[in-house]
Amino acid sequence: MSVLQEISQNVKSIKQLDYAVLARRANQIQKELSQGVRKPYKELIDLCWGDPHSMDVKPLTFVRQVLAACVYPELMSSHKLPLDVRQRAQWLLGRCDGGSVGSYLAPTGIPEIVQRMSESIRRRDGGVPCNPDNIFISPGSQWSLTVLVNNEAPLRTGILTPVPCHVTTIMSIKSLGAAVIPYFLSEEHGWALQVEELQRALESAKGGCNPVALYVINPGNPAGYVQSRKSIQEVIQFASEKRLFLLADEVYQDCVYGKNSEFVSYKRVLAEMGPPFSDTVEVASFHSVSKGFMGECGLRGGYVELVNLDPNVVKYIFNLICKDSTTPVLAHFAMDLMMNPPRPGDPSYPLYNQVRNAAKHQEHVVNSLPGFSCQPVEGGAFVLPRVFLPPRAIQKAKEEGMQPDTFYCMRLLEEMGVLVSPGCEYGQKEGTYHIRYNIKNKLHFITT
């Protein structure tokens, strides 16, 4: 018997994704297609992931030119690359130890880059000051959960998370041994976050776990909402009242399309609410180079800005990050390129601006078909329409041991060659079914 037969309970509690079943079948179909098996379609279309480059969205030329020059500095002496590219690459490389992207990145990032990031954040937030000391380079939010989760306390740590919510957050929380306290977004109101629901969720947790944090996603994933300023204020007030740590996942802040939507950061709203809130509510705000129209998911770069944290706690966060240095130098550079893009007058500006405008004007009208209903998609990377399934389909699904929406996705895959993910993966109100697919494509469904 294996030594490893007995493993961490936290790991075991991470749910196997329904997507895994669909992905396996998709792989099989792919093989069959390449072997010439006849199908009602010639190729598989995978719409599951928020991964622009794999959807054939092109990387930004400026970004890639700079990164190439940083990787192979000989390129800087040729005039094949525009001047601003060469200057930026030179500046970035000059900030690295030994002038190489192969040296370790300091855990708190390169000071000059972080300084520029903080200035960019200040501009984004209409002048609200941003202290570079509160910015930590880290891919993903898992480490922040590590700090919050106390497995030695009598009650399990609980974290309020939205329904629907993207999968990795739920997995991270569970893998650390904490409890997920779900709060339902209101689909009929455009996936609005209602304080009464937060209250209910908090009440439901009484005695079962110790609620410590409130996790919000804005703009949303998988649901494509963008929170209004008023909604953000309500959440901040709630967090303040109930003494909850706010985890604000804002990675889609550059993906806002709705005509009447505007991204406002939690930090900005907090600051504008003034004392006592602005001095006391603790917030961790996350951003990433994976989303937006830069879409560099593969680089694994992101940062967190900490607001109002106890300096003694920050000291320990620093230690954690030291040990876990996982951010590549190139990813850190990508942060600089994302937050300090070419400006008017720079040689690379016209092309950059063209791409940026094209991204903004993508059509995001979801065709209303019978059997579907979809809330307006104001931001983010996905569409999450509700699917109304006939009782027979639900029955069939149960017979096959599948969630009804997974069953629907499987049929969609088999008959149309289209892979989307089932709403059950993200959580949904009992008795409702959804599918999630990538916003970069328009799609015409034919109901089965």
Add this chain to the structure above:
Amino acid sequence: MNHGTALLWKRRALSSLSATRRGLPKEKMTENGMMSRAKVLTIDTINPTVKKVEYAVRGPIVQRAVELERELSQGMKKPFAEVIKANIGDAHAMGQQPITFFRQVLALCSYPELLSDNTFPEDAKSRACRILQSCGGHSMGAYSASQGIDSVREDVARYIERRDGGVPCDPDDIYLTTGASDGIVTMLKLLVCGEGVSRTGVMISIPQYPLYSAALAELGAVQINYYLNEEKCWSLDIPELQRALDEARQYCNPRALCIINPGNPTGQVQSRKCIEDVIRFAAKERLFLMADEVYQDNVYADGCQFHSFKKVLFEMGPEYSDTVELASFHSTSKCYMGECGFRGGYMELINMDDEVKAQLTKLVSVRLCPPVPGQALMDLVVNPPQPGEPSYDNFIKERTATLSALAEKAKLTEQVLNTVQGISCNPVQGAMYSFPRITIPEKAVKEATEKGQQPDMFYCMKMLEETGICLVPGSGFGQKDGTYHFRMTILPPSDKLKILLDKVKEFHQKFTQQYS
């Protein structure tokens, strides 16, 4: 450096100092009931295991070094012209050059328009095309599968087969990781479970690379120390393993044995016999073996050779090769590449239970995927230019130059340090560090203790202030009680290293005299 930049350094340096050093006001603490209310996150409410995490390689001495750099740049007078960070195994930071071929391919992958540029050799272009083909949307910016890009894992498997003289390797057993550290921490996350007396215990060598102790602290696992034998060139003695294990069984459930070969910080390269003995021990005591082999190309001493745990395991026959469970870790950060900033790595799992593997696959999917450029680099490391290819000669030249320079510096370090009375340095057989033993006079030990500092930290701090040389005290790695050491990298360029070593010698003599 201009004033503005210097201010930046100050801010960053200050931010990384402990709160007490910064002398921060305590008004946010709840001593005064009338004041601002307590925070949600305080040192009393955060995850208690986080407080136990320490990482000496970037600890307080490094923070002080950064501060000194800032002071120097502001024109403050010091007994030295520059701070030399001989604390961290960062080759490029110390001036080591990257392998041209690797950087060419990575540039082509980053900006494929360069494929039409005829200053790039054909073999670089074909490698780049192959890598891009395996990436989503032909871009390094797309997520890869959580376990890593398929074709890269296949190439890694083939490399391992070649390295181990034909012992088969299944690509499915390969997981690409974000540096080796990611793989090590992931395996520990998987392993650590149980409560109280059945809490998982993990055996680690003393001295050890502090990632292990930090990870174990964070996971709330029990650290089981086994001491390497300094008198016998840091060898691993089975009786010592047995002693440590038997004791530990009284208060925890030992499940894993970690070994770093070639060693960090000690630099020893274990003999084949030693590796066999360890395997037998693990088999007998039913321990999961974690073999950190990131320095596998860094072997310098005559008579020493790298033997991979896997190869030895399989050569011991089915009694062992069918049963002993092993994870082997490798990285792009060391050897002759020194590409720490790319965060490339892999782990190979041998004889892992299928169900456990499924759990592991699930666990790694939580972090989505390792950085794609790092995966691409790993592919090149395991698939370098071959004889006949245009880049081959230059590649061999560069690799040989780097490795032989390291070998020279390893010897030089051992030689010079052993001429100092009160310093005794074991041969640096491999890896990138020397870990000499230092004699600290009683008076200094006393002063250190009064200051609340470890004696070797006190010593290293003084060295930093007087010479600008930043080392890591042995207490950060663990050492036998009453002994003191420091770890110094062999990475600075040869001429600088000579000066460094002479300065260390001078300092030690002065220090000994001062405290005699």
